[in-house]
Amino acid sequence: MVTALYRRYRPETFAELIGQAQVTAPLMTALRTDRVNHAYLFSGPRGCGKTTSARILARCLNCAEGPTDTPCGVCPSCVELSRDGSGSLDVVEIDAASHNGVDDARDLRERAIFAPARDRYKIFILDEAHMVTPQGFNALLKIVEEPPAHVKFIFATTEPDKVIGTIRSRTHHYPFRLVPPAQMLEYLEQLCSSEKVEVAPGVLSLVVRSGGGSVRDSLSLLDQLIAGSEGGKVEYDRAAALLGFTHAALLDEVVDAFAAKNSAQVFASVDKVIQTGQDPRRFVEDLLEHLRDLIVILSVGDEAKSVLRGIPADELEKMKTQALGFGLAELTHAAETVNAALTEMSGATSPKLHLELMCAKVLVPSSDQTEVGSLARIERLERRIGVGSGDAASPAASVATVQASTQNATPVTRIGSEKPAGVSAPKAEKITEVSAPAGIGGVTLTQFKDSWPNILTLVNKKSKAAWMVAFALxxxxxxxxxxxxxxxxxxxxxxxxxxxxxxxxxxxxIMDVLGVQVKFKAQIDAKPEDAPAPAAPAEPAPVKADTKPMAVVEEVEPQDQAPAQEVAAAPEPKSAPEQKSRNSGMADESARYGESLLREMLGAEPMQDKNGK
Known part of the structure; x- marks a missing residue:
């Protein structure tokens, strides 16, 4: 016969109690300074140490060396109140759930009159105090308000609001909290080392999640896993199946299918969830937790290890690869969609239907008309043309993509040089190599491309007119x-x-988003029919027949040239200056606005008529 873990490892001093420093520190101070109150109220969730703290306080008060903040552990009172002790006559622990009436309160009041049998104080611990009826509390009210000098009361409850106000106002109230996951994980690791039990990676994280911050619940689950393990090792597969969590392999399979937009694989995985009898709501919760971890990894980077505790290093590397396959906007859209589906599945008659609809929404961001959905669509288009955030992990790969795309580029000429574009075309150099981008302050070309939608959004907020001419860039x-x-x-x-x-x-x-000050250089994708006819070259120019000439216009620094000359204009054929009326600016503004709507919404480009207008 083996004693349960939560009984074998029950704390015997305030120093052994984990995660409740807001309670133990003031209690120990009160004991050291001999300012102990006659009544205490301990409240908090189940399994967080309320009854244990009441017993420790009783040991501290009745210790032969006390009152002290650290019981000696060797005197008769400390031995009787230890985890293996039989209990003390002067410490009465009452289950208020079954002793909650007026008669029980009267019996307690009569017992409190007698002096303690041996120890310093007669201590009454009322567990589940919220179950006492109002009549029972009223019967206790007088003795709780003015108890004998040798009597101490400790009320422990999970629902302090159900304790009547006249009792609460006569006690010192100490709220207990759930134990944080980091402290719980460290405590479970120490306990497994003491028990000489080998635990597979990821198992303790499942125990912490399932325990929900309750020490007793977590220890009970760990005790169950240890009892069902073979060879002294707790396996991950058995732990995930027993605790009801989705296996990590299935989550990876679904997330990879979402990243690859593989609808067949996604719905096959959903069918696997249903066929194995797993709760669809639990699967959605686990998927949301996994997406949250990916967002943290993509946002924090290498510091994610300090946030996602309990995850092995190889699992973190795999999750980092998965995160880079999405992008922050698309991950946020997926997480919001999964969270909305989780809310809608509460009380749903057909959870499988909600699960499949959720997968369809994640696969098709165009169904989301919010700003997050728009950013997700933009990220998907950027990755499709090779400039998305999926290449952020390997700048060399993006450079290679740019090199490959520029091998067939047309000759580039600098407008505003000494010779016209048509004359200098034979001597222009082709762009054959693009070096790794290195911006100011570490900003790279890939970061610029990834941040460009955010830059345009900020421009749109500052000036609609500026956005109309900048959104097509x-x-x-x-x-x-x-x-x-x-x-x-x-x-x-x-x-x-x-x-x-x-x-x-x-x-x-650009300065607000990336924190860099830039100068602009313009590159014009000119139409073949718009480009001037080049003069006969002295030697053949290395230009392919199917390429289009391009023009580059440089901008000088703002302090070196007036703002009006910020972007040098390309030479145009001489023509008579066109006289514009005062309202022509408004007409041009409307034309630019209509043209911007056509380009943004429909992807269209304006056509020129036969007269070249």
Whole structure:
């Protein structure tokens, strides 16, 4: 016959009590300074140490060397009140759940009159005090208010609000709390070492989660796992099945399928959950917990080990890979969708239906019209074209992608140089290599691309006019403090220059989001029919037939040149200056707004008529 763990390891001093420093410290101080009250009320969740603390307080008060904050453990009173003791005549522990009437209160009042048999005080511990009826409390009221000098009362309850106010006001109230997961995990590890039991990685985390901060519940679960283990080792599979948690392999399978947008695999995993008889709500809870861990890993980085305690290092590396396959916005969208489904599944008649609908919403972010859903769609598009946050873990891979995409790039000329673009095209150098981006303060090209949606959102909040000319821009390169932006046409570049303060708003948004001060360089994706005919070159130019000429416009630093000359204009054919009326600015603004809506919502580009207008 083996004694239960929670009885064998019941604390005998306040120093052994874990997670309740807010109670033990003032109680020990009161004992040291001999300012002990005649009545105490201990409240808190079950299994957090209320009754144990009442027994420890009784030992401290009746110790031969006391009152003291640390009982000696050798005197008759300490021995009788120890975890293996038989109990003391002067310490009466009453179960108030079964002794809650007026007659029981009168009997207690009569017993309190007599002096203690041997010890210093006669101590009454009323466990589950909230079960006492109001009439019973009223019968105790007088003796609790003015007890004899040798009587002490300790009430322990999980529901202090049910204790009548006249009793509460005559006691010192100490609220107990659930034990934090970190302290509980460390305590369970020490206990397993004392018991010489080997526990597989991840098992104690399941025990802590299932115990919910209650020490007694956690020890009971661990005792059950140890009793059912073979060879002195607690296996993860058996622990997950016994405690009702979803196996980590199934969670990894579902999360990987979400990241790969593999609908068949997702719904196959859902069917596996149903066929194995697992509770769908428990599966959704475990999935939400796993997504929360991925968000923490993606947000904190290498410091996640200090937040996610109890997870092995190899499991953390695998979860880091899973997190990089999503992106923060898409992970947030998935977590919010799962959380909403978990709320809707409460009392649902068909939890499987809610589970499948939840999976469909996670797979299709377009169904979410909120800002988080929009950011999730943007992240998915960025990863699809190779500039998403999924490449953030390997900058070399992103550089290689850029190199591959620029091997077939067209010759780049710098507008505003000494020779026109058409003449200098044969001598232009091709972009054949892109070095690893190294921005100011550690900001990289990948970070710029990942933060670009947030930058545009901030621009939209600051200036609608600036956003209308900036939302179609895309980041091409970032080296030193120069940010290269791609314009779809010369008209977009002119709009960017002519818009009042657009460049300053964009520069300020970049400073707010990334904390860097940049200079702009413009790269224009010119149409073949719009480009000027190049002069006959002296030697063949290395230009492929199916490429499109591009133009690059540099911007100088704001302090070196006036703001009006921030982006140098490309040379245009000489023409008579067009006379604009006062309302032409408003017309251009409306045209730009309509054009921006067409481009953003429909992905369309304006066509030119036959006259070139």
């Amino acid at each position: 895309s980041v091409v390169d970032f080296a030193g403090d120069v940010l290269t932006l791609k314009f779809m046409s010369q008209k977009d570049l002119d709009s960017f220059k002519n818009a009042s303060g657009a460049s300053e708003v964009l520069r300020g948004a």
